[in-house]
Amino acid sequence: MTETVEVGRKEVILKRTRWGRIKDSLNEFWLVFSNNTSALVGLAIFSVILMVAVFAPFIAPYDPYVKTGMPFEAPSDAHLLGTNDVGEDILSELIYGARISLLIGFVAAVVATLIGGVLGLLSGYYGGVVDEVIMRFTDVWLAFPGLLFTIFLAAVLVRTPIGGRIIYTVIIAIALNSWSGVARLVRSVTLKVKEMPFVEAARAAGASNFKIIFRHILPNASPILLVSVLTRIDSAMLTEASLSFLGIGDPTVKSWGMIIHYAMIRNAIVTGRWWWFIPPGLMISITVLSIILISIGLEEYINPRIRRGF
Amino acid sequence: MRRVLVRRAITSLITFFIAISLVFVISRLTGDPLSELIENPEVAPETVEALRRAFGLDKPLYVQYINFIQSTLVGQLGYSINYKRPVFDVIMEKLPYTIALLIPAITLSNYFAYRLGVESGWRRGKKFDISITSVSLFIRATPHFWLAIVLLYIFGVWLGIFPIFGAVTAGAEYASIWDWLKDYLWHYFLPVSVIVIRATGAMFLYIRNSLVETLGEDYITTAVAKGLPEKIVLYKHAARNALLPAVTVMGLRYAFIIDGAVLTETVFSYPGTGRLVYEAIVYRDFFLLQGAVIILTTSVIFVNFIIDLIYLYLDPRVRYR
Numbered sequence: 001m002t003e004t005v006e007v008g009r010k011e012v013i014l015k016r017t018r019w020g021r022i023k024d025s026l027n028e029f030w031l032v033f034s035n036n037t038s039a040l041v042g043l044a045i046f047s048v049i050l051m052v053a054v055f056a057p058f059i060a061p062y063d064p065y066v067k068t069g070m071p072f073e074a075p076s077d078a079h080l081l082g083t084n085d086v087g088e089d090i091l092s093e094l095i096y097g098a099r100i101s102l103l104i105g106f107v108a109a110v111v112a113t114l115i116g117g118v119l120g121l122l123s124g125y126y127g128g129v130v131d132e133v134i135m136r137f138t139d140v141w142l143a144f145p146g147l148l149f150t151i152f153l154a155a156v157l158v159r160t161p162i163g164g165r166i167i168y169t170v171i172i173a174i175a176l177n178s179w180s181g182v183a184r185l186v187r188s189v190t191l192k193v194k195e196m197p198f199v200e201a202a203r204a205a206g207a208s209n210f211k212i213i214f215r216h217i218l219p220n221a222s223p224i225l226l227v228s229v230l231t232r233i234d235s236a237m238l239t240e241a242s243l244s245f246l247g248i249g250d251p252t253v254k255s256w257g258m259i260i261h262y263a264m265i266r267n268a269i270v271t272g273r274w275w276w277f278i279p280p281g282l283m284i285s286i287t288v289l290s291i292i293l294i295s296i297g298l299e300e301y302i303n304p305r306i307r308r309g310f
Numbered sequence: 311m312r313r314v315l316v317r318r319a320i321t322s323l324i325t326f327f328i329a330i331s332l333v334f335v336i337s338r339l340t341g342d343p344l345s346e347l348i349e350n351p352e353v354a355p356e357t358v359e360a361l362r363r364a365f366g367l368d369k370p371l372y373v374q375y376i377n378f379i380q381s382t383l384v385g386q387l388g389y390s391i392n393y394k395r396p397v398f399d400v401i402m403e404k405l406p407y408t409i410a411l412l413i414p415a416i417t418l419s420n421y422f423a424y425r426l427g428v429e430s431g432w433r434r435g436k437k438f439d440i441s442i443t444s445v446s447l448f449i450r451a452t453p454h455f456w457l458a459i460v461l462l463y464i465f466g467v468w469l470g471i472f473p474i475f476g477a478v479t480a481g482a483e484y485a486s487i488w489d490w491l492k493d494y495l496w497h498y499f500l501p502v503s504v505i506v507i508r509a510t511g512a513m514f515l516y517i518r519n520s521l522v523e524t525l526g527e528d529y530i531t532t533a534v535a536k537g538l539p540e541k542i543v544l545y546k547h548a549a550r551n552a553l554l555p556a557v558t559v560m561g562l563r564y565a566f567i568i569d570g571a572v573l574t575e576t577v578f579s580y581p582g583t584g585r586l587v588y589e590a591i592v593y594r595d596f597f598l599l600q601g602a603v604i605i606l607t608t609s610v611i612f613v614n615f616i617i618d619l620i621y622l623y624l625d626p627r628v629r630y631r
């Protein structure tokens with residue numbers, strides 16, 4: 001009886017200190033981050049775009065998948081950015097597009113981080129031949145024209161989509177474009193963590209390799225993984241936009257890149273309908289820029305030696 | 311020196327094999343690379359069967375793999391459904407246009423990034439640095455194809471001072487080679503500008519940050535303390551050392567430039583190898599897509615090898631290790 005009480009108390013104490021540590025590091029993080037003006041600007045812009053994405057149905061004047069005007073209308077009071085080739089409102093497409101572009105970017109970044117994370121953990125933990133093979137492969141992959149391979153992979157796979165949805169296929173193809181950086185980062189963290197005393201203790205207590213990797217090393221690598229998800233959303237969004245622009249993707253899912261694709265194939269550029277292709281590109285640029293600015297702030301926090309002087 | 315060279319060459323060869331093996335794996339992921347042709351109403355079933363037999367797609371997978379490697383090495387990349395000609399011939403015909411875009415893109419963007427990066431790093435925190443750095447960040451955040459579209463719209467459509475598609479005026483007859491060159495350069499200006507701007511934006515920050523780091527070194531303080539002129543300290547002492555880490559990422563930049571060429575050529579309807587990628591997607595021309603990927607990737611590996619050699623020349627420590 002007394003034993004369980006004691007164990008219970010210990011758990012409470014442990015939890016409290018861990019929570020305290022998280023709070024401390026959050027405070028420290030905010031101190032560094034809030035000192036960086038451009039990172040704050042980035043965060044503000046990103047928050048606004050996130051809000052637009054979340055509350056799209058309340059903000060958008062129309063349903064972007066319903067014909068609400070004549071085809072190819074110029075901007076007017078009824079349609080602030082005009083209409084597309086089938087008479088759907090472009091402003092509404094743009095607002096709903098925030099959801100799709102952000103979501104695809106985010107999920108692809110998570111998948112890329114998972115792939116890179118697992119490879120990095122294995123490579124760093126086992127070392128030797130495993131490490132050699134994985135790292136050589138990573139090097140080779142880094143030197144490839146990534147977009148070209150992503151295009152090839154997506155173009156081949158789109159014919160028989162994974163899980164029956166083209167969008168999943170596109171996400172996987174995008175993720176394969178950007179896992180290699182994560183693998184290197186996680187590997188270097190793993191190399192450091194695996195030499196720490198608690199890993200040795202865990203091994204002495206008879207923990208399996210699997211348990212050591214996922215219970216002991218992974219939690220220590222998780223801040224890096226979180227940051228890498230965030231810093232990969234921007235490149236994932238750019239890749240998604242490029243694929244959609246080339247016409248690889250689900251034609252019924254209107255991301256910002258897909259809007260530009262339709263504008264191009266319906267000759268909006270040569271006929272001067274700027275309201276169709278300028279706004280979506282601007283939205284991509286601003287969103288990606290805000291994420292880059294946030295990333296720079298995060299990097300400064302993680303690696304204090306970097307002083308970029310922004 | 312020779313040993314390092316041989317090792318680099320072997321690494322490049324291994325990379326090449328991994329690359330074409332990957333292309334093989336990807337192309338067989340769906341089981342049958344010709345499945346799309348079967349659905350294409352414009353292609354007769356007999357043609358598909360003939361292609362299948364001609365490229366040994368009815369044989370077991372490992373035989374296909376060996377055949378694939380062999381035919382790739384001798385430049386047999388298959389048959390283009392759209393052009394109705396061997397893929398290799400189509401690509402080789404278009405390749406000069408792409409190379410003509412890429413060479414100035416690589417050299418100019420590296421030069422601009424170098425000059426701007428050094429000047430910007432030297433004035434870090436000043437107005438010049440902040441404005442150049444902000445512009446480069448915005449360029450980095452801009453989708454490549456969209457930058458191309460914006461320039462095409464402003465200068466080609468709105469102002470009307472540049473042509474909106476092609477490498478030369480369609481159907482034009484030229485009195486002399488100079489007339490042709492003038493027409494060619496007129497078409498060439500916008501696409502090459504897009505690639506140079508994007509590549510400069512991507513490279514600039516590396517050089518700037520590398521220079522800022524170098525400026526913190528003791529030997530820079532010494533050089534300044536000796537009373538050497540600013541220009542000498544900056545270009546002879548700091549910039550040379552700042553350039554080394556930047557050269558290593560030059561190879562990566564080249565892969566990035568190729569990616570950009572695909573998008574830029576698509577926007578400008580420029581008849582290069584990059585545009586073939588887009589056409590192959592639109593016309594579902596499998597062998598053309600595969601061939602373009604192989605040729606462009608090979609060029610990346612080749613250029614990386616050359617960059618390695620330059621690096622050997624620049625950094626004696628690597629040479630004598």
